[in-house]
Amino acid sequence: MKAPTRNRRPGFSRRAQYGLFISYVVAVTGILVGLGLIVIAHVDPDGFGAVRGAALDVTTPVSSLERGMVRGVGDTVDGVGAYIAAGSRNAAMARELDTDRRALVHLRIIALENDRLRKMLKLVDSRPAAVAVARIVGSTGVSSRRYATLNAGASQGVRPGQPVRSAEGLIGHVVYTGLTASRVLLITDNASVVPVRMARGGMPALAAGRGDGSIELRPLGAGGNPFNRGDIVLTSGTGGLYPPDVPVAVVVRKEGDVAVAWPLANPSQLDYAMVEQPFAGLPPPPVTPPPGKH
């Protein structure tokens, strides 16, 4: 046990008393300044991008370096696990290969048919090229927002607002950039809403993040919950920003009017991500206006 306020009480010294008083004045003023910064962040969420970008530039090399080490350890553990499960996994893979081969033939037929139909429609496939391919090196594990850090920034052409995807699916979009690093708002963040449609049937829906790694799917059509477990949703391209036909999530369960889905691109695997140009929006079809565009 110790006396808590040993040297805290300034005693009779006027100078020490004023010093303590001024330190509290500074602290309270600082708190007010901090509250002012928060109000600015509320009014303008992208404010102070330059300051935060610069901090990101300084800290990202650290994460990138450490990333290699963590990856190495993870690979070793996975490798040992793979040896133990080799026999049963081999059998399962052989079975899977058989079914996949059949599905592949089916897909080739569909691809041919698709080509033919596209030619009939004279559709030009003008998918914008990737701006940058970079690694996801970290995230904000302490904060209750869901951001990831990407090790490509303004010098590679990355700008705020560009969509980010991986080979498996959509990851999110860039919020602010430094020179060599940028911050990505993940689609699982509460502030993220992505217009999607179901791969089966094309029913439009909105995919909103829930902050816990899952995504909530709200159908836009009236009547019933159209989702089933295992359904895959793709971006619809409605409203621009996200390009169409990028896989987003797979439905895990239904909850009343909405469905809970899990994102297909798992950013926690710390893999490559592709930054693309923002999608300019679908050209209006000649006859009917696109559904679900409000």
Added chain:
Amino acid sequence: MAPRSSAPPTRAIETRAKLVPVVSTLAGSAVALLPTVALSPSWPPFGLLMLLAWRLLRPEMWPAWVGLPLGLADDLLTGQTLGTGMVTWTACLMLADLVEVRLLWRDYWQEWLLAAIAIALAILCAWAIACWTGGAAPVRLVLPQIVTSILCFPVVGRLCAILDRWRLATGKIRASD
């Protein structure tokens, strides 16, 4: 002064004594740079834990405003809304001051309780700010973070005590106090 020859010079110790708490708190904030992508807020705010541990170990070392620069650094390192750390950290230090002048004595459990209250308030406050400036996870996801942070605090406190002995070179050129 026989052991003086083996100890580092006094001036180096003075610098070290000032720098070690600041650097260790910054290092605590920098734990957020570890390359993990968390699906929910799961990491304890180690910067805040270090700050509280130093504050409770050495009440006279820092004035209350030290939460401002350290909190700002924490905001930049962890990617929270700018101002979150400045407000919550400084408020934590002032809360500790407020409680301390009313206590006659202090022991381990009281320190832990005080730290636990400060940690819970700071995390909930950061959560409220995140909610207000864009959108945050539901509050049930923040609760495990609060619990792990409170459980981590004694370990961080012990680490601080070790650093404190090294920083002041206790036992080499000074007696322990």
